[in-house]
Amino acid sequence: MSRHPKSATTGVDLRDKLIAAGLEPHLATILDEMPAKFTQVEPRKPFREEGAERDEVMFVRSGLLCKYKSDSSGRRQIVALRFPGEGILPRDGLADYGIQAILRSEVKIGRAEDFDPIVDAHPAMQRFFWKLIQRNEAIGYEWLVNCGRRDSTARVAHLLCETQMRMHAGQARMTNPFTQQQIADITGQTSVNVNRVFADLERQGLIKRRGRDIQIPDPAEFRRVASFQPGYLR
Amino acid sequence: MSRHPKSATTGVDLRDKLIAAGLEPHLATILDEMPAKFTQVEPRKPFREEGAERDEVMFVRSGLLCKYKSDSSGRRQIVALRFPGEGILPRDGLADYGIQAILRSEVKIGRAEDFDPIVDAHPAMQRFFWKLIQRNEAIGYEWLVNCGRRDSTARVAHLLCETQMRMHAGQARMTNPFTQQQIADITGQTSVNVNRVFADLERQGLIKRRGRDIQIPDPAEFRRVASFQPGYLR
DNA sequence: CGGTTGTTTGAACTGATTCAATCTGTGTGG
DNA sequence: CCACACAGATTGAATCAGTTCAAACAACCG
Numbered sequence: 001m002s003r004h005p006k007s008a009t010t011g012v013d014l015r016d017k018l019i020a021a022g023l024e025p026h027l028a029t030i031l032d033e034m035p036a037k038f039t040q041v042e043p044r045k046p047f048r049e050e051g052a053e054r055d056e057v058m059f060v061r062s063g064l065l066c067k068y069k070s071d072s073s074g075r076r077q078i079v080a081l082r083f084p085g086e087g088i089l090p091r092d093g094l095a096d097y098g099i100q101a102i103l104r105s106e107v108k109i110g111r112a113e114d115f116d117p118i119v120d121a122h123p124a125m126q127r128f129f130w131k132l133i134q135r136n137e138a139i140g141y142e143w144l145v146n147c148g149r150r151d152s153t154a155r156v157a158h159l160l161c162e163t164q165m166r167m168h169a170g171q172a173r174m175t176n177p178f179t180q181q182q183i184a185d186i187t188g189q190t191s192v193n194v195n196r197v198f199a200d201l202e203r204q205g206l207i208k209r210r211g212r213d214i215q216i217p218d219p220a221e222f223r224r225v226a227s228f229q230p231g232y233l234r
Numbered sequence: 235m236s237r238h239p240k241s242a243t244t245g246v247d248l249r250d251k252l253i254a255a256g257l258e259p260h261l262a263t264i265l266d267e268m269p270a271k272f273t274q275v276e277p278r279k280p281f282r283e284e285g286a287e288r289d290e291v292m293f294v295r296s297g298l299l300c301k302y303k304s305d306s307s308g309r310r311q312i313v314a315l316r317f318p319g320e321g322i323l324p325r326d327g328l329a330d331y332g333i334q335a336i337l338r339s340e341v342k343i344g345r346a347e348d349f350d351p352i353v354d355a356h357p358a359m360q361r362f363f364w365k366l367i368q369r370n371e372a373i374g375y376e377w378l379v380n381c382g383r384r385d386s387t388a389r390v391a392h393l394l395c396e397t398q399m400r401m402h403a404g405q406a407r408m409t410n411p412f413t414q415q416q417i418a419d420i421t422g423q424t425s426v427n428v429n430r431v432f433a434d435l436e437r438q439g440l441i442k443r444r445g446r447d448i449q450i451p452d453p454a455e456f457r458r459v460a461s462f463q464p465g466y467l468r
Numbered sequence: 469c470g471g472t473t474g475t476t477t478g479a480a481c482t483g484a485t486t487c488a489a490t491c492t493g494t495g496t497g498g
Numbered sequence: 499c500c501a502c503a504c505a506g507a508t509t510g511a512a513t514c515a516g517t518t519c520a521a522a523c524a525a526c527c528g
Contacts, residue, residue, distance in 0.1 A: 044473090069375055072461035075383040079375040091368045096466045097375055120357040127354075133367055134325045140374040141303055141313040141331055147381040148422025149309040152516070179474060188382025193516055195476060211525095227306035232330045278505095386484070413506065427484055429508060445493090469528100476523070484515085491508070498501085 014059050014108060017085035023128045030118060031125075036110035041065065041101040054095035055112040059087040063105025064177050067097040068185065078186045079143075080136065083166045089129065090115060103177050138232040147188045150227065155187040156197045157206070157226030160214065165233050171219035176212045248293050248342060251319035257362045264352055265359075270344035275299065275335040288329035289346040293321040297339025298411050301331045302419065312420045313377075314370065317400045323363065324349060337411055372466040381422045384461065389421040390431045391440070391460030394448065399467050405453035410446045 015032040019025055038061065041047050048054070050069065058065075060082045067080040067088070079097060082088060088099065090112035119125050139162070146155050164174045180198070181191040201207045206222050208215040216222045249266040253259055275281050275297065282288070284303065292299075294316045301314040301322070313331060316322060322333065324346035353359050376396070380389050398408045414432070415425040435441045440456050442449040450456045 067375070069379050071379055071383045072463075073383075077379045077382045079378045092365070093468070094465070096372050120360070123354040126360055131326070133371075137367075137371070137374070138330050140371070140378070141301070144313045144374070144377060144381060144422075145303050145305055145311045147378060148311045149305045149307075180476095181474075188378075190517060191475085192477090192518080196516090199476080229306070231328070234327070414508095415506080424485060425507085426486080426509090430484090433508080472525105472527080474523105474525085477521085479520095480518085482515105482517075484513105486513075487511095489509085492506085494504085494506105496501100496503085498499100 014061055014085065018128075021085070021128075022131070024124055027122055027125050027128070030122070034110050034114050034118060036108050036114075039107050039109055041105045041107050043101045043104055045101075046098075047101060048095070048099040050096065050098040051094050052098075054091050054093075057087060057090055057110045057112065057115040058082075058099075059108040060084050061106040061108055063107075064102040065105055065107065066100055066102050066182075066186075068100060069097050076185050077188065078182065080140065081163075081166070081186075086166075087132070089133070102182060135234055138234075142232050143186075152187070152189055152193055153197050153200060154226055155189070156183060156194060157201065157222060158228050159183060159186055161223055161226045161228035161230070162233070165230055171216065173213065173215045176214050248295055248319065252362075255319070255362075256365065258358060261356055261359050261362070264356070268344050268348050268352060270342050270348075273341050273343055275339045275341050277335045277338055279335070280332075281335060282329070282333040284330065284332040285328050286332075288325050288327075291321060291324055291344045291346065291349040292316075292333075293342040294318050295340040295342055297341075298336040299339055299341065300334055300336050300416075300420075302334060303331050310419050311422065312416065314374065315397075315400070315420075320400075321366070323367070336416060369468055372468075376466050377420075386421070386423055386427055387431050387434060388460055389423070390417060390428060391435065391456060392462050393417060393420055395457055395460045395462035395464070396467070399464055405450065407447065407449045410448050 015028045018028040018031060023031075036057075041063065047065075062084050064084075065082040065088070066078045067082075068076055068078045070076050081102070092112075119129065142158075142162070146158050150158065159178075160174065160176065163177065164171065167174065167177075169175075178186070179191075180194040183189075184191045184194045187194070198207075198209065202209055205217065206225060208217070249262045252262040252265060257265075270291075272295065281299075296318050298318075299316040299322070300312045301316075302310055302312045304310050315336070326346075353363065373396070376392075380392050384392065393412075394408065394410065397411065398405065401408065401411075403409075412420070413425075414428040417423075418425045418428045421428070432441075432443065436443055439451065440459060442451065
């Protein structure tokens with residue numbers, strides 16, 4: 001099975017992406033022309049640490065980033081994902097989470113001091129980011145339900161469904177971008193158990209695997225098992 | 235043991251609270267004078283349902299509100315709390331969560347159509363709410379770590395520590411506003427187990443209980459057990 | 469080829485759930 | 499003031515889902 005899948009995700013044009021998400025074209029242009037640099041972020045290497053200054057805006061052009069926190073006992077929890085077209089807004093003060101790449105990613109990084117005045121000057125842009133924040137909030141709530149109330153099978157299946165949507169993949173197949181350890185870090189389990197869940201899902205005929213490629217013969221049934229209701233992704 | 239503690243939480247002056255949280259006085263006044271009505275919200279009664287329109291701003295004056303979601307199997311997860319002085323911002327479209335009172339609460343409710351123009355007109359107010367949103371985001375991330383990575387004892391202890399801070403109580407004692415069922419709904423457990431955790435904590439001398447009143451003989455040790463780092467609350 | 473990362477499997481263990489029963493305050497109506 | 503209903507807390511026993519530890523295996527990379 002392929003262990004290191006090529007970053008299959010195609011790079012997106014950020015400006016188009018922002019427009020598709022509802023931002024007016026002329027505002028998207030302003031954002032696009034904001035001084036910024038594109039950076040390659042490698043998986044498994046430290047990128048932004050917990051407790052560091054976070055005075056940057058970041059937009060993911062390709063790949064996949066995660067925000068993570070570590071408990072005092074060192075156990076890691078991934079608390080959010082950022083797919084291509086999504087971003088991480090600056091916050092003042094020290095960030096309580098770190099950032100890492102799940103797949104090799106291209107990230108556009110701008111400074112808060114350039115970003116903030118732009119947003120201040122355009123109420124429409126404000127409203128736009130407001131909505132994005134609310135979407136992220138809704139996803140966070142859904143993750144809490146996932147961790148707190150669903151069994152391990154549903155947790156993994158739900159993550160796959162959400163990932164599928166956020167990658168804009170079809171419902172019948174997808175390429176799983178995560179290692180089993182990362183799925184464990186997202187769903188609050190151990191990698192050993194995630195492995196068993198995958199085996200179970202396959203045994204039940206809910207998925208077929210070929211390396212990281214996953215076929216879903218009956219998407220409706222799969223979503224039922226995952227108790228996945230895509231509404232929260234808007 | 236007292237079963238129905240009087241809503242011990244004192245009502246706060248919302249304007250003062252907003253100023254204390256960093257909003258400039260003249261902006262606080264504007265918000266304060268926004269058309270709005272005060273409502274009594276009773277615990278355990280439905281207040282705002284999942285999937286309903288959510289075109290209101292709400293500020294908690296006294297008591298305690300929660301946002302909750304239900305899984306398809308009907309299991310309930312509380313995904314956020316709102317203490318006095320905190321608020322719930324409007325979102326466009328249907329909300330994916332319901333709202334209920336944990337304690338009898340007084341809530342100031344305004345319409346989004348009154349609130350939005352005010353925020354649009356004042357970048358400083360924008361920045362203010364931006365920060366509040368980021369605080370809520372940080373709390374959400376911490377809850378994910380709590381549910382995903384800590385054992386049941388730490389989960390309950392952590393919730394108590396956070397509650398203590400957000401209620402502005404001292405570190406050596408507090409009045410627990412939750413039923414054990416609600417703690418279970420927050421920490422992703424069953425009420426039976428929460429009960430056992432409380433018994434354990436007491437047996438270990440980490441807390442002393444008298445009804446809903448909790449004494450914490452050694453706050454530093456308690457926070458260690460909870461792996462509570464208050465930084466995320468700012 | 470050797471090193472590294474990720475996946476798979478087994479066996480033993482344990483923390484938490486489930487189900488069911490009991491107990492204890494509180495408030496209500498007679 | 500008592501009887502009753504009710505919400506919430508407590509406890510026990512059986513069960514089970516998920517962890518832990520350890521080892522083996524597979525795929526890719528330089």
